[in-house]
Amino acid sequence: MSNIESVLVENRVFPPPEAATKGARISGMDAYNALCDEASKDPDGFWSRLARENIVWNKPFTKVLDESNAPFYTWFDDGELNASANCLDKHMGTAAENKDAIIFEADDGAVTRVTYKELLGRVSQFANALKAQGVNKGDRVLIYMPMTVEGVIAMQACARIGATHSVVFGGFSAKALHERIIDAGAVAVVTANFQMRGGKELPLKSIVDEGIAMGGCTTLKSVIVYMRTPTACNMVAGRDTTFAEVLQGQSTDCKPEPVGAEHPLFILYTSGSTGKPKGVQHSTGGYLLWAKLTMDWTFDIKPSDVFWCTADIGWITGHTYVAYGPLAAGCTQVIFEGVPTYPNAGRFWQMIEKHKVTVFYTAPTAIRSLIKAAETDEKVHPKNWDLTSLRILGSVGEPINPEAWMWYHRHVGGERCPIVDTFWQTETGGHMITPLPGATPLVPGSCTLPLPGIMAAIVDEVGHDIPNGSGGMLVVKRPWPSMIRTIWGDPERFKKSYFPEEMGGKLYLAGDGAVRSADRGYFRITGRIDDVLNVSGHRLGTMEIESALVSMTELVAEAAVVGRPDDLTGEAVCAFVVLKRSRPVGDEAKQIANVLRNWVAKEIGPIAKPKDIRFGDNLPKTRSGKIMRRLLRSIAKGEAITQDTSTLENPAILEQLAEKL
Ligand code: 6R9
Helix, strand or coil, X not given: CCHHHHHHCCCCCECCCHHHHCCCCCCHHHHHHXXXXXXXXXXXXXXXXXXXXXXXXXXXXXXXXXXXXXXCCEECCCCEECHHHHXXXXXXXXXXXXXXXXXXXXXXXXXXXXXXXXXXXXXXXXXXXXXXXXXXXXXXXXXXXXXCHHXXXXXXXXXXXXXXXXXXXXXXXXXXXXXXXXXXXXXXXXXXXXXXXXXXXXXXXXXXXXHHHCCCCCCCCEEEEECCCCCCCCCCCCCEEEHHHHHCCCCCCCCCCCEECXXXXXXXXXXCCCCCCEEXXXXXXXXXXXXXXXHHHHCCCCCCCEEEECCCCCCHHHHXXXXXXXXXHCCEEEEECCCCCCCCCCHHHHHHHHHCCCEEEECHHHHHHHHHHHHHCHHHCHHHXXXXXXXXXXXXXXXXXXXXXXHHHHHHCCCCCCEEEEECCHHXXXXXXXXXCCCCCECCCCCECECCCCCXXXXXXXXXXXXXXXXXXXXXXXXXXXXXXXXXCCHHHHHHHHCCHHHCCCCXXXXXXXXXXXXCCCEEEXXXXXXXXXXXXXXXXXXXXXXXXXXXXCCEEEEEEEEEEECCCEEEXXXXXXXXXXXXXXXXXXXXXXXXXXXXXXXXXXXXXXXXXXXXXXXXXXXXXXXXXXXHHHHHHCCCCCCXXXXXXXXXXXXXXXXXC
């Protein structure tokens, strides 16, 4: 039975345990419904109340939502604030001042603690250093850093001076970096010499050098390098300086620069359905409000909590639930540099015990790989550690299959912790559809109900509502504060991608299919409806991988990429390739497949490497030359072809393509 089918028959329900409802911010479904009512009866009143209660404003706003230039909505437009002040300065003189903001555990297990007060000093000092490097309010700074305290400091320091950061995940290639420096018009790059992962020292700075050497980075003035390890790296005179050098002599006081609520806090690139990644632009006010509020609502966060989100700061989850949310909420958080399987697959459980983590937030792909590890090696099973500090578990990035949900619930949560399966996207800024730990009865595999104020619905191609029980497209009918503001430099693409005319131009189209259950109206996400794949919770565009493959012009004539279900990674990349030479077989085919995999890793990053590669003399095409992707998806799954193939030019190639290497 496939994951999807097993979700369809899911009928287990787990009401919230009393320990979770007692004292919860949103306790019980009546409290949830009351907030939803408030939001629908008086949206402006609802959002302005929350924005006043949760954000420290330098200048209070008088406007709430402005729809006059839809879909370019603005929120709290005439208000002024500073995001870093809302994460750090706000806690000075309170009980949080001297408590740990961050417990950092390095790859090798070394632990460093940073209090809120110390973090404020370090962020301020780096903010002053950025200014001294010529970074001004409104400039873009590209951050290419490992999971370290310094990564968060770099982000917060940008926010502090009103510079817009764009974090690029440390696994992306020089070419990806190059494209982003140019697209964002970055004036500075903040990076590290190396990153430590799984006991290995992996280069970052040399990739930055390679990216810049590709040329055209005309806006770039300086590169600031955090020396993560003692190993030297190439430094370009006049352009590159180390953290130690730029911090030298800088004061640990830096007044936070108030910015307008709509000022772009960051740009984060994500895959879309064309080859070019989209620079998703977020605001300061609306974004921060939702980061703080979802910490309170979804995780019911308390000052005494030790929160641990395992996401890298290179992804949106690491922005909202590492760099901003936990700090705005004033809890202690764990930041982990390494990988879940080093030195062994018990690392997460060991760290939860060691740091007494109370709220743990990770991805289904990590859970599935740790289940597999625990099944083959008893010694890394979570039962070997004391996980009783945990009170809430979270899941993010892709649908969680009920089997993994049950294991997480039983073996990690001790059947005591609610699991919040949080559906959201880079574009939404924070959680959209998720259970509330003290209110929502849980159904494994379902992200349940939208948060108060989020008007999620399921519609057909023209935007008409679809009844519960039938599948359709997930949309959000009304704007919300943390929504994407535009695609950096491409407002037309923003409109076309997210507010399609065919649906009336007013509905936010998420790009996911979904269905609501007939009984409870619970949402279940069925997967992307566009050409975006979700591999281990990472978004990859099929077109992006196709263009990487065909850019190997001397070898590749044509390529088509589809996804297929994978037990471990959710989806896997499957590439069908036509070479410029004759179709290879046997060992030679394997060898060429490896060349292609490495090429994709170099062009995009190792996460985009195709798992399966199949060679053909051609691709299945209609007479009008369209590649029949539906057929390729069936072949990738290993299904028998039942579709009509009469319109195919050359049906014999289906057999070729079905041949595994
Ligand atoms: C936060 C994040 C967004 C895409 C999204 C959807 C999938 C995320 C999910 C989920 C089912 C969940 N997705 N959370 N699907 N259940 N709880 O992952 O952002 O990297 O932009 O990916 O991930 O397909 O559209 P992002």
